[in-house]
Amino acid sequence: MAKRPARQFACRACGAVYSKWMGQCEACGEWNTLEEIVVEPLAASSPRASSKGRRVKLEGLEGMAAPPPRIRTGIEELDRVLGGGLVPASVVLVGGDPGIGKSTLLLQAACKLAAKSERVLYISGEEAVDQIRLRALRLGVGQATLDLAASINVADIVATLEAEPDVRVVVIDSIQTMWLETVESAPGSVSQVRACAFELIRLAKRKGFSLILVGHVTKEGALAGPRVLEHMVDAVMYFEGDRGHQFRILRAAKNRFGATDEIGVFAMTDRGLEEVSNPSALFLAERRGNIAGSAVFAGLEGTRPVLLEVQALLAPKSGENAPRRAVVGWDSSRLSMLLAVLETRCGVKLSGMDVYLNVAGGLKVAEPAADLAVAAALISAATGMPTSSGEVYFGEVGLSGEVRQVSQADARLKEAAKLGFDKAVLPRRIARGSARSKPPEGLTLREIGHLSDLVTADMEAE
Ligand code: TYD
Numbered sequence: 001m002a003k004r005p006a007r008q009f010a011c012r013a014c015g016a017v018y019s020k021w022m023g024q025c026e027a028c029g030e031w032n033t034l035e036e037i038v039v040e041p042l043a044a045s046s047p048r049a050s051s052k053g054r055r056v057k058l059e060g061l062e063g064m065a066a067p068p069p070r071i072r073t074g075i076e077e078l079d080r081v082l083g084g085g086l087v088p089a090s091v092v093l094v095g096g097d098p099g100i101g102k103s104t105l106l107l108q109a110a111c112k113l114a115a116k117s118e119r120v121l122y123i124s125g126e127e128a129v130d131q132i133r134l135r136a137l138r139l140g141v142g143q144a145t146l147d148l149a150a151s152i153n154v155a156d157i158v159a160t161l162e163a164e165p166d167v168r169v170v171v172i173d174s175i176q177t178m179w180l181e182t183v184e185s186a187p188g189s190v191s192q193v194r195a196c197a198f199e200l201i202r203l204a205k206r207k208g209f210s211l212i213l214v215g216h217v218t219k220e221g222a223l224a225g226p227r228v229l230e231h232m233v234d235a236v237m238y239f240e241g242d243r244g245h246q247f248r249i250l251r252a253a254k255n256r257f258g259a260t261d262e263i264g265v266f267a268m269t270d271r272g273l274e275e276v277s278n279p280s281a282l283f284l285a286e287r288r289g290n291i292a293g294s295a296v297f298a299g300l301e302g303t304r305p306v307l308l309e310v311q312a313l314l315a316p317k318s319g320e321n322a323p324r325r326a327v328v329g330w331d332s333s334r335l336s337m338l339l340a341v342l343e344t345r346c347g348v349k350l351s352g353m354d355v356y357l358n359v360a361g362g363l364k365v366a367e368p369a370a371d372l373a374v375a376a377a378l379i380s381a382a383t384g385m386p387t388s389s390g391e392v393y394f395g396e397v398g399l400s401g402e403v404r405q406v407s408q409a410d411a412r413l414k415e416a417a418k419l420g421f422d423k424a425v426l427p428r429r430i431a432r433g434s435a436r437s438k439p440p441e442g443l444t445l446r447e448i449g450h451l452s453d454l455v456t457a458d459m460e461a462e
């Protein structure tokens with residue numbers, strides 16, 4: 001007797017699969033995101049179950065032909081995040097909030113590629129061909145020899161791609177609008193999104209073109225998010241940024257062909273996305289010197305040094321409530337740790353204060369190396385003494401208040417000198433063996449071993 005297909009449920013937000021419906025996804029904690037997915041039964045009577053598998057060919061490790069060269073889009077910020085360009089026959093998922101600029105970025109990349117006489121297809125399920133043309137005109141790339149199509153039918157798209165020769169890159173915008181007749185659920189559902197992606201990915205591997213899938217990040221609503229596809233693709237990039245800010249950051253979350261800590265920085269202008277090759281200057285552009293509670297962090301994003309302004313504000317807490325700790329762009333549990341270290345190890349009184357911390361420019365900092373800059377901003381806010389406007393900070397702070405080494409000090413110092421800073425506060429060198437090369441011209445170093453060095457110096461200056 002044929003077995004009844006087992007019921008399965010998948011989370012639209014993260015893709016976790018369950019055998020029964022639940023109100024909340026145990027994996028990501030989202031509510032009401034589980035939906036039933038179609039699971040094809042492999043019944044004992046089905047011909048596929050009874051037919052024997054064929055033997056696969058086993059091969060050794062050696063004997064690989066040289067890998068095909070990467071396809072560089074010519075947008076440096078994008079190529080770097082990709083790990084040096086698109087890899088033929090690979091699949092990249094570009095996720096991001098609706099309206100953040102995914103279509104803009106990919107249309108610009110597609111046109112640049114097409115201008116280098118690569119065969120590129122841009123297939124949109126969201127916009128009509130004329131709308132894409134208008135956008136291209138506005139971006140000033142309207143003359144590129146790009147092949148456009150508006151379709152949501154994956155069977156049609158696959159048939160088209162099968163018939164087209166020499167296709168190198170295909171952009172699908174977006175995977176949530178795609179639809180396969182054979183899957184019984186609405187476009188955007190987990191089953192549809194997965195099935196459509198599977199068909200397109202299989203074709204990309206077979207025909208050898210690079211496939212770029214656009215996926216909207218959906219906070220709520222009925223659309224499956226890009227995370228349900230993360231395991232199926234070779235690389236996942238997220239396009240982030242505040243719509244209120246000009247900056248957009250492309251960040252790799254997974255990359256089978258490159259590092260995942262690289263970022264690409266763009267600015268959204270009225271002529272599309274412009275590359276920002278010197279992000280530090282942009283992030284520091286609105287900094288005002290001589291304001292207490294601000295410190296500049298010499299950070300590292302991937303291989304690239306980036307200077308950022310950290311801002312702290314203290315206010316007396318109101319009433320009996322627990323003090324507020326509000327953080328934008330940094331880890332809030334790390335802030336709590338630093339506050340505790342400042343209070344217990346350095347005698348800076350902060351417990352009766354509401355603390356607000358902000359990394360200016362909308363960037364999210366994940367490095368522990370930012371500890372020292374955050375501490376400097378907090379101390380400056382507590383004492384009312386501005387940090388010197390020519391100073392940068394980096395270093396990790398441990399629980400006993402010790403300031404620890406961080407990687408790539410030289411690269412950070414070089415960037416600081418390049419942007420005209422004249423002093424760097426950094427961890428003390430550990431004895432021999434960690435020889436630091438001479439500091440760049442014009443930069444004096446102040447090496448500290450304990451966070452209290454920062455506090456006493458500031459108090460003394462008072
Ligand atoms: P879009 O690429 O359509 O976003 P997504 O594909 O991620 O949903 O970008 C839409 C926003 O970008 C829109 O609000 C307008 C803005 N924009 C510009 O500011 N300048 C431009 O040249 C373009 C094309 C868009």
Ligand code: MG
Nearest residue numbers: 102103126173
């Ligand atoms: Mg779009």
